[in-house]
Amino acid sequence: DFPFAPRDLFLGWLAGRLLVEALERIEADRPAEPAIALGSFLQEHFSQGVALVDRDLRVIQANSALIRLLRHRGRLIGEDLASLLGLASGQRESLKNILHWVIEHQEARELPTLKCSLEEGKTHYLGVRLIPSLQPLKAGQGIVMLEDLSELEKLKQRLHLYEHLAIMGKLSLCVAHELNNPLDGVYRYLTLAQRKKDDPQEVERYLTEAQKGLHKMSMTIRSLMSSANPLKAPPTADNLLHLLQDAVKIMMFQASDQRVQVTLHASPELKEIEVDGDLYHVFVNIIKNALQAMPHGGKLKVDGTVGAQDIAIHFQDTGSGLSTEELGQIFQPFYSTKNGTQGLGLGLPICRKILERYAGQLLVESQPGQGTRVTILLPKIGDLGGTLEA
Template structure:
């Protein structure tokens, strides 16, 4: 029985036989050991509970005129409640609490009867004990919940970080790939330059020898002819009429490649202003431009990106976060393409807000997808491709900026995200910083 969840509630009160007189019961209720109980159980010969007789009921009777004389000798069954609260000891604590509190009548004038599996009386339980036990249980559960909440928050932070790393990883892979191309041909060009220049040294040497020959007092005609001949050959190998053009071309290509590498590096640097605080005065168009430099590489096989950037006042925001939102929207748009498509990024200013829209002509979304896209972990992409966190993080970022993010989409036609960043909010953020 001790394994029962209700065992701590069990008070082994001796039950009354049905035939016991009401007076005797009243006397028993007055003894010290029964003082804690609101009622006493009555059982039949087989030990099954018949009912409960409550202190209040007896008081009621005895306070009537001649109550004790009229009722005292009658058997207790006459005044008991024949439908007491009965709970099996096999019941769990919470189920018992549910049963009992569900049937409680106020004011509380009765205890409840605990029975074994066979329905035999085992003892009494009091509502007070039950409530105390529940309180302990609730406190325990709260502790567990609090711990779960902390763990959930931690894992959420980790997931947000993971999504950030995933999109950064994609981006870095794209940038690395893009750096590789100009790096490759700059390297080739340098190699070619070395090869093209080598005959120039030979020519210089041959001409120096020719010069020596001419200026030497004792040189004969044969030696001079030889020197002239090798100088001419060296000149042929150099082919200066072609070399100039080739060199020009090589240098131009190399300079272009280095320019591209430089542009990417600057883009990366702008994009990754991770350590700079919120409330910086930023030109949103710069965010768009630097994110595009970075994102374009990863998505240009699938889409052409067009921009229409309007004149904007500077705004206080966290640029690295805004970049993250933009990168998310661009990646999503590229991933929504069924064939080579187009993304249009627009910015414009309204009197009280800056607006930015990202519009694609991809697959679009049906309403049932549309209404869930900002839910954390909601993704329609295969495992490994989508975390379902991009938009929920973006939503949070825009919300933190006091802005809004809206979406309109039509299956087969495309999707448009519209972000509004209020200028006043930005101003107050700036002040608070």
């Protein structure tokens, strides 16, 4: 026998249904409580520093990891995050502009490593991500995520140093080999010139050959010296437009000798971007490669443009071009498509290493007989300076 009749079951279901509807009406009439933008997990247990900020980078909420990261005593609410990071005025404006873009487009952005001093006399490297607010209705708010990459950056620097030492060891062997042959030739030609000292024409011929050997040795030593410390930025800095113009200007003599027509079209906006002087060496190296690919004349077109997110500098030549196999090896140390002492095969690998300091890219497109196009892409984030420096 069933303890409840069908009628009792129906009345129980009906009462439950009415109770649910009544509770739903009460919940709908209750004023909505503001949602917590940063959940309890992000607040207490997330290892990265997280801050909810307004359009002026003032902190609305912050988790405990950010307080520890910034070495801040007390609450961060209402504080200017850019000031806490010690950013210069230009960097502050750049960070604000990127935050505005993130809020407007509702898309996340990851920035190059931020270099700052959170403690006196101690440099820190921070990974920076900007994402829209987790509440789409909260207009004018964004989330800044900061991760301490100092140890990782130190490991990268050590790895670069070890790679550089390995390259220098191999380079020393290469230079010893390169110097040995012309040195032996110079010795032999000078000996012959001494024996033929009564024949001026023979003496002149032998001395000319000896001079060629010395020139070859000089070129080899210059390559060694220019490679001695390629990753260290020079102490001087300049704007991107001036560095590009100076690089083109210094190579115009060689271009004129080879009957290569060089044209430069650069956006005036490049003048507003401050960088370290090491990019000058990157530009010179790429232009030199282009000229060496056109020994009997041609055209080199250099363009510099500033886009919404990236800075692009293109170098297009009308040289002999590269095969698919050559393209696959041009970034390997000591690989060179040039003859004789024109190159030791270190230029492009070093250029790529330098551009990595700016979170930049070096792209090469080429086909045999159709020239080569080299593109430098740099992120558009205020004063580049290798990394965003405070």
